[in-house]
Structure formats: C-alpha cells, structure tokens
Amino acid sequence: MKIFAIGLNYASHNEEMKSVFVSEEPVIFMKPDTALLKNGKPFFLPDFSNEIHYETEIVIKISRLGKNIAERFAHRYYQEITVGIDFTARDLQRRLKQQGLPWEIAKSFDNSAPVGNFISKDKFPDMQDIDFHLDINGKTVQKGNTAEMIFSVNKIIAYISKFFTLKIGDLIFTGTPAGIGPVAINDHIEGYIEDEKLLDFSIK
Ligand code: MG
Numbered sequence: 001m002k003i004f005a006i007g008l009n010y011a012s013h014n015e016e017m018k019s020v021f022v023s024e025e026p027v028i029f030m031k032p033d034t035a036l037l038k039n040g041k042p043f044f045l046p047d048f049s050n051e052i053h054y055e056t057e058i059v060i061k062i063s064r065l066g067k068n069i070a071e072r073f074a075h076r077y078y079q080e081i082t083v084g085i086d087f088t089a090r091d092l093q094r095r096l097k098q099q100g101l102p103w104e105i106a107k108s109f110d111n112s113a114p115v116g117n118f119i120s121k122d123k124f125p126d127m128q129d130i131d132f133h134l135d136i137n138g139k140t141v142q143k144g145n146t147a148e149m150i151f152s153v154n155k156i157i158a159y160i161s162k163f164f165t166l167k168i169g170d171l172i173f174t175g176t177p178a179g180i181g182p183v184a185i186n187d188h189i190e191g192y193i194e195d196e197k198l199l200d201f202s203i204k
Contacts, residue, residue, distance in 0.1 A: 001169040003031040003113055004160055005057075005086050009175025010148050013055075016178050026151045026159050029103065035113040036171075042204040043111055045185060049089035052183050055176035056134040056142045056191060059084040059115050060153060062170040069161040074154035075127070077166060080118035082198050083132050083191035086173050087112040090182075115171065116191050116199030127153050135190040136183070144177030151175075 007027035008014050037043060045052060063079040086107070093106035124130050133143035151159070153174060160166065183189070183203045191199030 001033055001167065001171070002164065003033070003035055003171045003173070004164075005029050005031060005107070005113075005173035006151065006156055006175040009150050009156075010144060010177040011150060012144075012148065012178035013176050013180065016180070026156050028160060028163075029107060031108040031113050034110050035108055037111040037114040037201070040201045042202045043087070043114060043183075043189075044204045045183075046089070046109060048105075048109075049091055051089065051091040053088045053090045053180050054134060054136075054142070054183055054189070055086040055088055055180050056132065056144070057084055057086050057173045057176050058082075058130065058132055058146055058153075058193070060121075060172050060174065061118055062166045062168060062172070065165070065167055066157075066161050067165045069158050069166070071154045071158040074157035077157055077161075078153075078172075079121060081121050081130075081193070082116040082118045083134075083193050084113060084115040084171075084173055084199065085134075085189070085191070086176060087114070087183075088180075113171075113173065114189075114199065114201060116197075119193070119196065119198065130193060132191070132193050134179075135192070136187050138188070138190075141181060142177065142179030144179075146174070148177055149175060
C-alpha cells in the first residue's frame with residue numbers, strides 16, 4: 001500500500017510556514033508503508049531530530065482501483081476517513097529545504113504516519129465541511145475544517161491518479177491547518193473528527 005500526503009493545502013498553515021509558494025496544483029509527497037502507526041501504538045521520539053512536529057490531517061482510504069479518475073467521480077473511490085498525524089522532523093526539513101533537497105528523511109521515517117480508526121464518510125453530509133481537532137494532554141492544540149482546504153479531496157484524488165494508480169487500501173493525508181507544534185516525551189495525543197475520538201496514543 002501507498003501513503004500520499006498533500007503539502008500546503010490550508011492557507012492558514014501556509015501563512016504560519018511563511019510559505020510564499022503558490023501552486024496551481026496540489027503538492028504531493030509520499031511515505032512508505034513502514035511509516036504507518038496504528039492501533040494506538042506509542043510513537044518513540046527518534047534520535048535524529050530535536051524537533052518532531054505534529055500536523056493533524058484528515059486521512060482518506062482508497063476503496064477502489066483507479067487511474068486517471070475524473071474529479072466528478074472521485075467520491076466513488078473512497079468510503080472511509082479518519083484523522084492522522086503527518087509527523088515531521090522540522091529541523092531536518094528546514095535544512096533540506098534550504099539546500100533545495102528532497103524532504104523524505106524529514107517526513108517519511110518509520111512511524112511518521114499515525115492513523116486513527118476509520119469511519120464511514122456517509123456519516124458526513126459534506127466532505128468539505130468536517131471539523132477535526134487534536135488534543136495534547138487534554139488541551140486542544142490544533143483544529144480545522146475541511147472547508148478550508150485549498151484543493152478538495154476529489155481534486156486531490158483526480159490529481160494523484162494522473163500519475164499513480166490508486167489501489168484499495170492506499171491512504172491520502174490531505175494537509176494540515178494552522179496550529180502545528182512540537183511533541184515531547186510522555187505527551188498524550190488524541191485526534192477527533194467532530195466529537196468522535198478516533199486517534200489515541202502516547203509519545204515515548
Ligand atoms: Mg502535512
């Protein structure tokens with residue numbers, strides 16, 4: 001299975017990243033299957049970074065094989081969603097960006113993609129109007145609504161499938177809103193879609 005992630009998909013986050021980069025098309029990167037962290041397993045802080053940031057994101061799971069999917073049919077290619085974290089080694093990413101190099105080691109390391117329990121998208125009348133948030137140690141640190149996405153889920157699916165065949169079980173992290181920040185040892189991480197807690201794990 002493949003894990004795709006979208007960069008810079010919320011204007012509020014782009015502002016906090018001081019990104020002047022404006023794209024007519026989604027920014028895509030990938031994480032390997034070894035990045036997946038699920039079932040509430042703990043995340044162990046890696047020794048290669050002193051600045052691991054959470055990025056809370058809506059994650060969709062592909063439910064049907066597809067290539068060159070038209071935007072108007074894209075909604076048929078996923079059935080379940082959850083909330084996940086796009087863990088980022090911000091110190092490494094900053095250095096690599098400055099050097100104009102690819103970001104993989106900053107974004108795609110082992111366990112850098114925790115995901116919560118998946119729920120049916122049918123619970124939500126409008127995919128582009130879903131609240132989500134992250135609590136750390138019981139305090140809300142980041143919240144967003146999918147209405148704020150620059151590129152909608154259906155646009156993202158159409159775009160990715162031009163280049164990559166989407167297969168059942170592939171995941172797409174759809175970007176983070178403003179409010180990213182660091183995690184520390186013993187933090188308790190809880191991710192919600194609307195009022196439902198789907199993600200729950202600890203930093204070790
Ligand atoms: Mg992200």
